[in-house]
Amino acid sequence: MENTEESLPTDQEFHHDLVSSLPLEEGMSPVRLRKYQGVWMSEYFLVGTMNAQRYFKARPTDILLASYPKCGTTWLKALAFATMTRIRHSFACHPLHRLNPHECVPLLDEISGSLESLSEIDTASDPRLISTHLPFSLLPESIKGCGCRLIYVCREPKDTLVSRWHYHGKIVTNMGKSEVIPFEKMFDMFCDDIMPSGSIWEHVLGYWNEKTQTPGRVLFLKYEEMLEDPMGALTRLAEFMGCPFTEEELRVGVPAEIVNLCSFGNLRDLAVQQNRRISPGGIMTTESYYRKGAVGDWRNHLSPEMAEKLDQITATKLQGTGLTLERPVSETTAMDA
Numbered sequence: 001m002e003n004t005e006e007s008l009p010t011d012q013e014f015h016h017d018l019v020s021s022l023p024l025e026e027g028m029s030p031v032r033l034r035k036y037q038g039v040w041m042s043e044y045f046l047v048g049t050m051n052a053q054r055y056f057k058a059r060p061t062d063i064l065l066a067s068y069p070k071c072g073t074t075w076l077k078a079l080a081f082a083t084m085t086r087i088r089h090s091f092a093c094h095p096l097h098r099l100n101p102h103e104c105v106p107l108l109d110e111i112s113g114s115l116e117s118l119s120e121i122d123t124a125s126d127p128r129l130i131s132t133h134l135p136f137s138l139l140p141e142s143i144k145g146c147g148c149r150l151i152y153v154c155r156e157p158k159d160t161l162v163s164r165w166h167y168h169g170k171i172v173t174n175m176g177k178s179e180v181i182p183f184e185k186m187f188d189m190f191c192d193d194i195m196p197s198g199s200i201w202e203h204v205l206g207y208w209n210e211k212t213q214t215p216g217r218v219l220f221l222k223y224e225e226m227l228e229d230p231m232g233a234l235t236r237l238a239e240f241m242g243c244p245f246t247e248e249e250l251r252v253g254v255p256a257e258i259v260n261l262c263s264f265g266n267l268r269d270l271a272v273q274q275n276r277r278i279s280p281g282g283i284m285t286t287e288s289y290y291r292k293g294a295v296g297d298w299r300n301h302l303s304p305e306m307a308e309k310l311d312q313i314t315a316t317k318l319q320g321t322g323l324t325l326e327r328p329v330s331e332t333t334a335m336d337a
């Protein structure tokens with residue numbers, strides 16, 4: 001039979017077919033994982049990822065906020081958005097009072113898999129603030145090649161795992177399911193790199209390698225250091241984004257206003273008051289992104305043996321790279337910071 005234009009699969013159908021042909025892991029139900037280009041990924045984000053890889057056109061002026069899930073993405077988005085748009089928005093009626101930070105910075109690998117979100121990014125004016133959970137290896141070639149700036153936030157793996165497990169519990173509840181994966185099982189999957197966005201160690205190292213190979217391109221932030229010195233982190237962020245605070249802004253306390261606006265306590269209270277469902281896919285509620293905002297909660301979940309095993313993996317994977325994801329010295333909470 002002759003192929004007419006109608007009978008050819010669209011890119012979207014092609015991508016959906018491709019997703020269902022990929023290796024499947026259902027141990028993290030209801031989140032289904034598929035192995036794509038060597039990385040376990042949440043199935044929800046795969047069509048969006050493929051669309052981004054195929055169609056996204058990066059610009060040298062773009063600023064990409066990248067992170068492994070549960071490492072401080074929400075906070076980084078809030079800080080970067082408030083910093084970049086500070087001339088436009090007064091603190092009294094700031095968009096962050098009514099919007100979740102995830103609604104202020106678009107996700108490149110958008111869950112919907114439609115091209116709408118990509119075209120919205122495409123038409124945005126410079127400089128564009130965009131976010132992703134993709135590992136560096138899966139980024140669209142246009143991002144890898146265009147020299148745009150990357151801001152990466154990383155977090156100590158044991159606390160990241162604990163945060164992920166609690167978040168997963170919320171996904172299960174919000175989807176009306178009852179079975180939460182036992183912590184021990186998620187621990188094993190985490191050690192074996194079978195997590196959404198793949199291995200935390202490969203993820204961090206992908207961006208770390210880019211930082212060492214292309215000086216000046218990547219700002220590397222650590223969640224624990226941000227908690228200890230939020231003002232210091234904000235100062236570095238603003239300088240890296242090309243909009244350092246002026247003498248006058250310092251004098252009238254603009255950085256402190258931004259730190260307070262984006263603080264865990266403030267954003268969590270706003271989210272709890274709103275209590276509404278938001279993207280991705282309307283599964284999560286506004287408050288789902290705020291839990292403890294603390295360092296060291298792994299002590300309440302991991303046995304000494306489990307902690308030792310994860311620390312060993314971290315030490316082995318990062319050996320010789322110059323990067324550390326060390327145990328934090330002090331146990332700062334976001335509420336204190």
Ligand SMILES: Nc1ncnc2c1ncn2[C@@H]1O[C@H](COP(=O)(O)OS(=O)(=O)O)[C@@H](OP(=O)(O)O)[C@H]1O
Binds near residue numbers: 291297
């Ligand atoms: N403003 C602010 N300050 C400090 N800490 C914050 C903030 N916002 C979110 N959080 C804490 O970050 C954890 C969620 O990580 P992410 O934002 O990366 O999650 S996500 O990937 O976007 O779903 C999660 O950590 P845990 O509390 O350990 O679960 C959140 O509580």
